Amino acid sequence: MGATLRPHQTRILEQIDQAIADGRRRIMVQLPTGGGKTIIGAAIAGKTVDAGQRAIFTVPALSLVDQTVEKFYREGIYDVGVIQADHMLTNYARPIQVASVQTLQRRIIPRADRVMIDEAHRWYEFYADWMSRPEWADTPFIGLSATPWTRGLGRYFDTLIIGSTTNELIEAGFLSRFRVFAPSSPDLTGVRTLAGDYHEGDLSKAMDKSGLVADVVDTWKERGRGRPTLCFAVDRVHAKNLQQKFIAAGVVAEYIDAYTKASEREAIARRFHAGEVEVVCNVGCLTTGIDWNVCCIILARPTKSQMLFVQMIGRGLRTADGKDDCLILDHSDNHLRIGFVTDIQHDKLDDGRERQKQEAKPKEALPKKCPKCTFLKPPKTPNCPACGFKPQPKCDVVNKDGELVELRARAQQQPAEKAQFYRELRWIANNREYNSGWVAHKFKDKFGHWPNGLTYLAPLKPSIETLNWVRSKQIAYAKTRGASW
Incomplete structure (x- = not known):
């Protein structure tokens, strides 16, 4: 038997059914990491089989194929075939097909009455071509993503269903509470911007300096030890250097990148959950689709991208037995640059024009850190809402190198x-x-x-x-x- 659906999951399924009944055929579902997007997909697949119909569930990474099949099995969906290279479960006769987009775009697409696109923010032109074909015009395509904010996504989906927000799921106990500690700002002088985010080469040089404020390893040993930890780095060189520094400090640390073999990645995951590995340093490959029991996130990767930021933080927000909260050690200044994960909300899809309108608007002031108690204050709030401190004009505040201060989510700074x-x-x-x-x-x-x-x-x-x-x-x-x- 599958899991009992949570209220927000039941509500999403009802909204999808209503949208289809209203004639909508391109539906995007926005639900935070840990909210149960694959469970929703399994429920749709189950209803499809019960109706004597067929469905395709696509994933953007090979590692997600088996993970999805396992989740479907746990939900009681067994009649599943796989479209991925020469996978052992290949069987086009089965009514539910879990497909890697890389393989599907090279093959004849089997007939389906429902199509689900997992991690739909990772957009492929193949999807656009597929959805535009006349024979698929009346087939519902349902996108699933925690961050469906990719530019132009609104050109392909006409309906956005916001299943819940991160804060609502935390409040309901379905996601973990979190605490954030942050150092003074890293020096990103001279780091260029490319395609809306920091230039990776420049960023790697800036973040891999030995003199960085708030040394990552020492900070983790002081505040994060005992918590299974993911560390997000800029690139492979940076991630490997971090791993080696952890090992030199007596910390059991592993390294994963996009080239790590699936078998090796699975072995690292097993050791991580067994408590044999304390920290996993990675670059660009543990931001989507992993269900690890993570109690600490190290952000050593500055970004301007809300999508990347939310996906990184999301790895630590799943609940687990014995987990009181997720500790976030932000060595990247991301929170002071972007805000908090509970503050980031979008109520519409980007059709390419909306972003231009938003960029033309004046940027809202960012919260300020109280120099006395370290709370973040809302813009234009002279007195700290937490402790009442009011800074004096022209008062210079000096922070010690390496000192970390706890940040509160923006709504935690309300009056x-x-x-x-x-x-x-x-x-x-x-x-x-x-x-x-x-x-x-x-x-x-x-x-x-x-x-x-x-x-x-x-x-x-x-x-x-x-x-x-x-x-x-x-x-x-x-x-x-x-x-x-």
């Missing part, structure tokens, strides 16, 4: 009123045994937005004002239901 109200809602929910979603919805009811990033705050006994506010809402709700209070 004290919002933080207190959220804590009081949590106390009420805990004592009345309300589900976690009640807190988020009541907060939004009062302030007009979700409590992004506040989930780290502990419950607080509510004030009379808060209790009265909650009571008034319950009375109003009861009246709408025709009940008496």
Whole structure:
């Protein structure tokens, strides 16, 4: 038997069915890493088989083929064939085909009544050609991605379903809470920008210097030891150097890149989960589709890309037994440059024109770090919402080299009123045994937005004002239901 679908997964399936019933045939589903995109794919595949129809589930990496088949099996979907080279499960007669895009684009595509494109932000021109063929015009194509923000993706998909946000899944307990520590900014002077992100060659030279602020290995030994860790580096040379520095410091560290054989990668994963490997240094290959039990992320790879940033952080947000939170050691300045993963939201697909409009808008000010307590303050907030500190004009603040400070997600820096109200809602929910979603919805009811990033705050006994506010809402709700209070 498969897993019981979570509320957001059931809601997504209903929205997909409704979109198809409304005549939509190009549907994109946005759901954070760890939200269960493959489970949704398995549910669609199961319904397709039950209806006597066929489906194709495509993946962009060879390593994801067997992983997807295993997940389908766990969900009770066994009648699966594989389209990948000479795979042992090759069987075109089976109604569900799991296909690597690399192999599929070189073969005749089998008939299908549903097509699912996993990790759809990794776009191939083959997909565009396939979707444009007349014989596939009426076949629903369903994209699945945590970050469907690739430029021009809106030209191929006409419907975006936002299944849930990272903050909502953290609040519901489906994703892990996280803490971020960050050093002072690395020196990226002279690093050029290419295709919207840092020039890799320039970046490697800048990040591989021995004099970098906040040495990666020492920081991890101080704060992250005992936590299974993924370290994201700039390129192969940088990643190998980091691995060797960890080994020299007595840390069991492995290295993975795009050329690491599947068998070797699987062996490293087994040792990682057995606790025999403490840190895995990688470059460009552990950002999508891995389900490892990661409790610490090292960001040694600066980026301007929200997609890459969210995918890296997402590797550490899956929940696990005994895992209280994910520790993020940001040696890249990414959080101060981009924001926090709970802040990043897109409500539409990019059709190529929207990005131009966004780039023409003035860029919002970034949060500032409180020099006293290290909280990040919202823009144009002179007093720190956490400790009340107000910097004096022309006051020079000097940070020691290598010193790390904890960052709070942007919503964690909201004015004290919002933080207190959220804590009081949590106390009420805990004592009345309300589900976690009640807190988020009541907060939004009062302030007009979700409590992004506040989930780290502990419950607080509510004030009379808060209790009265909650009571008034319950009375109003009861009246709408025709009940008496």
